Amino acid sequence: MTSRSEIRFVVNDRDVTLTAVGANDTLMDHLRIDRRLTGTKEGCAEGDCGACTVLAGRLRNGALHYEPVNSCIRLTASLDGCHVVTIEHLSGPDGRLHPVQQAMVDHHGSQCGFCTPGFVMSLYALWMENPDPSETEIETALQGNLCRCTGYEPIIKAAKAATALGSPSDDALVRERASMTARLAELRDGKRVEVSGDGGRCVLPASVDDLAEVLLETPDATIVAGATDVGLWVTKFLRDISPVVFLSHLDELRRLTVTDEAITMGAGVSYTDSRAAMADDYPHLGPFWDRIAGWQIRSMGTIGGNVANGSPIGDTPPVLIALGASVTLRKGPERRTVAIEDFFIDYGKQDMAKGEFLESITVPRPSARASHAAYKISKRRDEDISSVCAAFNITVEDGAITDARIAFGGMAATPKRATNAEAALVGAAWSEATLLNAAARLGADFSPLTDWRASSEYRLQVSKNLFRRFWLEHEDGAAPVRLSA
Numbered sequence: 178m179t180s181r182s183e184i185r186f187v188v189n190d191r192d193v194t195l196t197a198v199g200a201n202d203t204l205m206d207h208l209r210i211d212r213r214l215t216g217t218k219e220g221c222a223e224g225d226c227g228a229c230t231v232l233a234g235r236l237r238n239g240a241l242h243y244e245p246v247n248s249c250i251r252l253t254a255s256l257d258g259c260h261v262v263t264i265e266h267l268s269g270p271d272g273r274l275h276p277v278q279q280a281m282v283d284h285h286g287s288q289c290g291f292c293t294p295g296f297v298m299s300l301y302a303l304w305m306e307n308p309d310p311s312e313t314e315i316e317t318a319l320q321g322n323l324c325r326c327t328g329y330e331p332i333i334k335a336a337k338a339a340t341a342l343g344s345p346s347d348d349a350l351v352r353e354r355a356s357m358t359a360r361l362a363e364l365r366d367g368k369r370v371e372v373s374g375d376g377g378r379c380v381l382p383a384s385v386d387d388l389a390e391v392l393l394e395t396p397d398a399t400i401v402a403g404a405t406d407v408g409l410w411v412t413k414f415l416r417d418i419s420p421v422v423f424l425s426h427l428d429e430l431r432r433l434t435v436t437d438e439a440i441t442m443g444a445g446v447s448y449t450d451s452r453a454a455m456a457d458d459y460p461h462l463g464p465f466w467d468r469i470a471g472w473q474i475r476s477m478g479t480i481g482g483n484v485a486n487g488s489p490i491g492d493t494p495p496v497l498i499a500l501g502a503s504v505t506l507r508k509g510p511e512r513r514t515v516a517i518e519d520f521f522i523d524y525g526k527q528d529m530a531k532g533e534f535l536e537s538i539t540v541p542r543p544s545a546r547a548s549h550a551a552y553k554i555s556k557r558r559d560e561d562i563s564s565v566c567a568a569f570n571i572t573v574e575d576g577a578i579t580d581a582r583i584a585f586g587g588m589a590a591t592p593k594r595a596t597n598a599e600a601a602l603v604g605a606a607w608s609e610a611t612l613l614n615a616a617a618r619l620g621a622d623f624s625p626l627t628d629w630r631a632s633s634e635y636r637l638q639v640s641k642n643l644f645r646r647f648w649l650e651h652e653d654g655a656a657p658v659r660l661s662a
């Protein structure tokens with residue numbers, strides 16, 4: 178395998194080539210320290226506040242697609258072949274403000290100004306994708322941006338007003354899309370990339386086969402997909418993560434295939450890219466997906482990372498367990514497939530050997546007789562981690578429950594099925610009394626922890642209440658009728 182020993186990308190209109198890049202170097206530091214592009218701000222350094230938002234454009238099936246990302250936790254090496262757009266690129270050559278910036282001025286969308294570049298970048302991404310958004314679409318786009326001064330109302334007004342001030346067809350990124358696409362295509366030479374710096378060594382395999390080879394050679398390497406977990410190991414825990422193997426170039430892992438039987442998502446499919454396929458089949462998952470983090474994290478974070486990380490409070494594992502999903506793992510040329518519920522062994526321990534990686538996740542298509550729900554209970558509605566997450570998949574035939582898969586997050590050391598509660602449901606009549614009887618068995622399934630998110634008693638009570646809620650939402654026996662929240 179021929180390799181290249183430099184990272185190449187474009188920042189605004191400037192080509193960047195870096196020969197020394199460490200495993201823990203962040204895009205934020207590159208922009209602010211190396212390039213002096215200080216419009217991008219550092220607030221939290223953990224993906225929460227959005228002050229560091231920039232756009233990352235990458236080629237997807239030959240087409241250039243831009244998405245907002247958190248530069249504070251985006252690792253620099255993962256930008257190879259990308260176009261990074263910062264706030265400095267928005268105003269015209271004559272200094273004229275961009276329509277989104279002008280709308281923020283006109284509607285007093287900025288006070289202390291610290292959050293403003295991040296808001297403008299998220300609004301810019303929205304304006305390019307959807308220049309006439311509804312209030313809900315604006316709020317969804319801004320879930321990953323925090324402002325301590327304005328109360329948000331002026332920013333939302335600015336988002337609505339931007340459309341009257343200019344059209345995306347006149348925007349530089351749209352006008353120059355063809356030339357930037359050609360420029361990025363040239364950077365993608367199909368080679369393995371290997372670079373090192375003060376923070377250690379980075380490898381970007383050229384293909385999934387190459388990834389399998391690299392991991393056999395370096396079984397202790399840290400695999401990095403979206404870095405929405407790993408980025409925090411760097412910025413908050415100051416962990417040495419070298420050597421790092423980035424999945425950034427592996428389009429094969431971003432593939433999403435839908436057959437009559439199943440939806441198969443490559444482990445590198447982002448939250449954003451998986452939403453449509455999952456919500457088409459399981460409509461209750463659309464609003465549930467929108468409760469995961471904010472737009473920036475949903476663009477970066479992958480389903481594979483959410484599963485492989487094995488967190489007891491990850492949002493997709495309970496849903497995937499309830500839907501009967503399986504995961505395919507690969508080591509060298511060997512593949513094996515396991516039920517996802519068996520993948521989670523204990524706290525921090527997954528069924529994945531050294532040198533092995535998660536290749537794909539397969540979700541069965543829905544049965545017409547099943548009713549589904551997914552509930553996220555968190556302190557804040559937006560951009561928060563679950564205290565409890567629950568997913569229900571219950572089949573009723575001729576007034577009796579014939580199948581039940583119910584899984585919880587936040588209730589045990591791993592995401593886990595409520596097997597005692599399920600046993601109380603299967604074979605019983607479809608009634609409120611049956612659901613409440615099953616809820617009463619939850620104490621045999623779980624002894625949740627008390628932590629700063631919620632007490633043990635709260636977690637158990639809210640979980641029981643969700644059985645009642647499921648009944649109230651589905652008592653007429655219809656397939657998914659209500660939205661999760």
Ligand SMILES: Cc1cc2nc3c(=O)[nH]c(=O)nc-3n(C[C@H](O)[C@H](O)[C@H](O)COP(=O)(O)OP(=O)(O)OC[C@H]3O[C@@H](n4cnc5c(N)ncnc54)[C@H](O)[C@@H]3O)c2cc1C
Binds near residue numbers: 405493
């Ligand atoms: C601000 C913020 C908000 C968040 N909100 C939520 C939320 O609401 N709900 C939620 O569930 N999570 C949330 N998260 C957590 C995070 O987004 C997820 O866990 C995410 O899915 C991880 O995916 P990633 O691609 O970023 O993984 P990475 O950070 O790249 O990796 C995570 C782990 O998985 C391993 N890994 C990744 N891909 C593979 C693979 N293919 N094979 C083997 N191992 C692999 C890595 O080695 C690492 O151990 C949030 C994170 C942040 C920073």
Ligand code: FES
Binds near residue numbers: 218224230249
């Ligand atoms: S600095 Fe807060 S999200 Fe990056």
Ligand code: FES
Binds near residue numbers: 286289293325327
């Ligand atoms: S204007 Fe001060 S934080 Fe938003």
